[in-house]
Amino acid sequence: MDHISALPAVETTGPATPESFAAVIQAGRPILLKGLVADWPAVGLARTSAQAVASYLKSLDNGQPTTVMEGHSGMKGRLAYAPDMHDFNFHKRSKTVSAGIDQLLAAMDQPNPFYTYIQSTPTPDHLPRFAADHPNPVLPPQIVPRIWISNATRAQTHNDHDHNLACVAAGHRRFILFPPEQVKNLYIGPMDHTPSGRAISLASLEEPDFAKFPRLKDALETAQVAQMEPGDALYVPKYWWHHVQSLDTFNVLVNYWWGGAPDNLLNPMAPFLSALLALKDLPPSERSYWQAMFAHYIFQMDGDPVAHIPPTHRGGLGRPTAQTRAALMTALKKMAAGS
Numbered sequence: 001m002d003h004i005s006a007l008p009a010v011e012t013t014g015p016a017t018p019e020s021f022a023a024v025i026q027a028g029r030p031i032l033l034k035g036l037v038a039d040w041p042a043v044g045l046a047r048t049s050a051q052a053v054a055s056y057l058k059s060l061d062n063g064q065p066t067t068v069m070e071g072h073s074g075m076k077g078r079l080a081y082a083p084d085m086h087d088f089n090f091h092k093r094s095k096t097v098s099a100g101i102d103q104l105l106a107a108m109d110q111p112n113p114f115y116t117y118i119q120s121t122p123t124p125d126h127l128p129r130f131a132a133d134h135p136n137p138v139l140p141p142q143i144v145p146r147i148w149i150s151n152a153t154r155a156q157t158h159n160d161h162d163h164n165l166a167c168v169a170a171g172h173r174r175f176i177l178f179p180p181e182q183v184k185n186l187y188i189g190p191m192d193h194t195p196s197g198r199a200i201s202l203a204s205l206e207e208p209d210f211a212k213f214p215r216l217k218d219a220l221e222t223a224q225v226a227q228m229e230p231g232d233a234l235y236v237p238k239y240w241w242h243h244v245q246s247l248d249t250f251n252v253l254v255n256y257w258w259g260g261a262p263d264n265l266l267n268p269m270a271p272f273l274s275a276l277l278a279l280k281d282l283p284p285s286e287r288s289y290w291q292a293m294f295a296h297y298i299f300q301m302d303g304d305p306v307a308h309i310p311p312t313h314r315g316g317l318g319r320p321t322a323q324t325r326a327a328l329m330t331a332l333k334k335m336a337a338g339s
Contacts, residue, residue, distance in 0.1 A: 003220070004176060004205060010226040010234070021138035021235075025163060028237050030177050030224060033138075037167045038231030040134045042252065046170035046230045050250035053170045054105055057149070057252070058098045060127035067119050068093045068100040069196075073112035077153040077246075078204065079195055088195050090115070097126050097149070104151055108249040118149040119196060123254075130254075139165060139256055148253040155244040157186055157201035161269065162257035164236040168228045171251030175226040175234055176205055178219055178241040185219035186241055205243050 012032040016024065024031050037043060045053040069079060071090035082089050100118040107113035123130040123145045131145055159180070166175070178186060191199045203213040210217055226234050236242055238259060246253075261267035279290050295301045297317065306317045316328045 003208075004174070004225060007176065007220070007223050007225040010175075010177065010224045016138050018138050024235055025237075030175075030226065030237065030240060031235050032226045032228070033233040033235065035231045036137060036233035037134070037169070037254075040167075040169060040231070042134060042169040043230045046252065050108065050170065050248075051105065053252065054101050054250065057127065057147075058101055060129050061096055061098045062126060062128055063096055063098075064126050065094040065096055066100075066121040066126055068095045068103075069115075069117040069119055070103075071115040071117075073114060075115060076206075077115050077151070078156070078206075079115075079117065079153060080156050080200065081189070081195070081202070085189075085193075090117075090195075097121060097147075101149060104149065104250055107151060113151055113249070115151060115153055117153050118147070121147050121149075123147050134169075134254070136165070136167075136256060139258070143256045143258045145254050145256055148251075148255065150246050150251050151249050152251075153246045154206065156195070157203075157205065157241050157243040158198040159239050159241045160198065160236070160257065161238060161260055161267070163238050163259040164255055164257055165233055166228075166236060166253055166255040167233040168230050169252040169254055170230055171246060171248035172230075173228045173251060173253060174245040174247060175228070175236070176243040176245075177224045177226065177236065179222055180239040180241070182219045182222055182241060185215040187213050187216065201241075201243070206245075 010030045010032045012034055014034055015036045015038075016033050021033075042053050042056060045056050069090045069092055071077075071079065075089045079090055080088070097118060100116055103114070103116045107116065121127075127147065130147070131141065134145070135141070136143070136145070157176070157178070166173075186201045187203045188199050189202045194200060203209070203216045208216055208220075228234060261269075279287060282290070297305050306314045309317070311318060316324050316331075318324065320328075
């Protein structure tokens with residue numbers, strides 16, 4: 001994995017304030033915030049030992065079951081598809097956080113451990129005191145923390161439709177990040193059959209097969225790496241692809257997602273899925289028409305597409321107002337209803 005260590009480092013800065021973090025979000029680039037959550041109790045305990053932070057987390061557990069992913073030692077920690085892609089190389093179990101932690105502790109000294117990953121667990125539902133004990137320095141309290149606890153696992157390259165602030169509480173983590181436009185070089189798998197809800201790359205970064213996935217070399221030319229220790233936080237802008245390596249025998253990450261679409265019809269995934277149905281299989285000449293329409297009106301590749309129309313007559317093509325937004329939503333709902 002020396003080729004990963006040699007990648008350019010993500011931009012790094014010190015702890016942020018809510019005001020300076022707003023500027024980070026506006027810039028739309030990943031940034032490593034060193035020591036942002038260094039004062040968290042869990043971080044202090046993790047510096048003592050894995051057992052200390054594990055005992056603390058178990059003391060917060062209210063006994064509600066969560067999703068625990070389990071995989072055999074031969075998977076090398078890589079959570080992905082089975083060879084035939086009909087299934088996955090791990091199983092999902094319903095267990096308490098404490099039961100998952102006990103599995104991890106029992107496997108710590110094993111040379112070929114059974115892999116365990118307590119995945120995306122909302123702390124208010126399972127560790128209800130965690131958020132009060134671990135306030136986020138830059139985000140409002142209504143953004144719910146989620147906890148991820150594992151041994152040395154790898155989350156395949158994927159992206160999210162939300163902004164992401166990932167905070168390391170225990171162990172060390174490495175994020176490899178790619179800009180959104182690298183979708184063309186990352187060999188992303190199916191969207192409707194995924195290991196955990198998000199489409200993942202079929203190409204391994206740790207053991208790259210450039211004969212099978214030649215464009216992965218081009219993706220790596222754009223990649224950045226974030227090396228993280230307890231107390232660090234990484235801002236991952238929405239849509240940025242990221243591959244996550246948990247590097248120790250006991251790792252704890254707390255992340256925060258926000259900024260998703262407020263309405264299903266305003267979710268960009270909705271028109272994308274509609275386009276798959278309505279545009280993908282059109283004849284080439286018709287696809288060219290819609291490609292030009294999207295480039296001109298949506299992505300504005302040639303400047304302002306409605307500058308020649310008086311502002312009072314631009315309607316839905318102009319800057320959205322409450323009135324034009326309502327009219328477009330009504331039109332969409334009528335189309336969906338077939339009227």
